[in-house]
Amino acid sequence: MSKFAEPMARLIESLKKLPGIGSKSAQRLAFHILRSSNEDAEALAAAVRDVKANLRLCSICNNITDVDPCVYCSSATRNQRMVCVVEEPTNIAAIEKTRHFNGVYHVLHGSISPLHGVGPDQLRISNLMRRVEDGQVDEVILATNPTIEGEATATYLSGQLRRAGLKITRIAMGIPVGSDIEYADEITMLKAMEGRREL
Numbered sequence: 001m002s003k004f005a006e007p008m009a010r011l012i013e014s015l016k017k018l019p020g021i022g023s024k025s026a027q028r029l030a031f032h033i034l035r036s037s038n039e040d041a042e043a044l045a046a047a048v049r050d051v052k053a054n055l056r057l058c059s060i061c062n063n064i065t066d067v068d069p070c071v072y073c074s075s076a077t078r079n080q081r082m083v084c085v086v087e088e089p090t091n092i093a094a095i096e097k098t099r100h101f102n103g104v105y106h107v108l109h110g111s112i113s114p115l116h117g118v119g120p121d122q123l124r125i126s127n128l129m130r131r132v133e134d135g136q137v138d139e140v141i142l143a144t145n146p147t148i149e150g151e152a153t154a155t156y157l158s159g160q161l162r163r164a165g166l167k168i169t170r171i172a173m174g175i176p177v178g179s180d181i182e183y184a185d186e187i188t189m190l191k192a193m194e195g196r197r198e199l
Contacts, residue, residue: 008034060131062107062124064089072104079103081138085128085157087111087145095143103141106131111149112156118149120156132161139167146173146191 004012008030015026033041057063058070061083065071072078072092082103086092087110095101108123131137140161144150158168174192175184184192 057107057124060127061105062109062127063092063105075104077102081136082141083128083131083137083139084141084143086143087150087153091143091145103139108144108153111144111147111153113149113152120160123153125157125160128157129160132163132166137166139169141169141171143171146188 003009011030011033012023012026015021015029016023018026021029033044036044054066055064056066056068058065058068058073060069060073063070063072067074073080079102083106084095084101084103085106085108086095087108089107089109092105092107095105106124106128108125110118110123112118112120112123128140132140140157142154142157144153144157154170158170161168172191172195174188174195175181181189
């Protein structure tokens with residue numbers, strides 16, 4: 001086993017803590033940083049410090065932002081009465097790519113997963129409930145992932161959100177565009193059949 005100089009070993013250990021980065025990838029990244037110019041290394045360090053110092057959660061929707069409220073919650077052109085609930089801030093980008101959703105978001109920062117010790121109390125649900133109870137919302141779209149945890153979260157939220165006049169919808173799921181039906185598993189096929197619409 002090769003021994004690295006202490007600063008390099010510390011950098012490798014820090015990089016290994018990132019998701020999806022194993023020992024080999026951490027070593028490649030560390031050596032890339034070592035070979036890069038002082039300006040590039042300093043820019044990387046400054047970007048990491050800036051993220052930690054200047055980003056926070058929106059007080060309304062829990063999205064990661066540098067201004068509070070975030071750009072979605074403060075937008076005069078978005079429908080503030082239609083809230084799309086997602087598990088993670090990264091899910092917003094996928095929805096925004098469609099250019100067809102003009103409402104606002106609510107980020108849970110996870111999903112219900114009893115096996116991992118995550119219950120409703122560990123998710124950011126309370127400010128969503130306040131928005132609904134204050135009468136600020138007409139429709140809640142549950143856009144949690146099509147996983148067991150995502151389904152459990154959507155089921156829990158739909159039960160909690162039941163209010164007179166509040167529309168609760170779930171995103172459609174099923175066969176992805178461009179794929180073959182023969183490769184679909186039974187749950188995906190079931191969701192596709194349940195979500196069918198008239199032409």
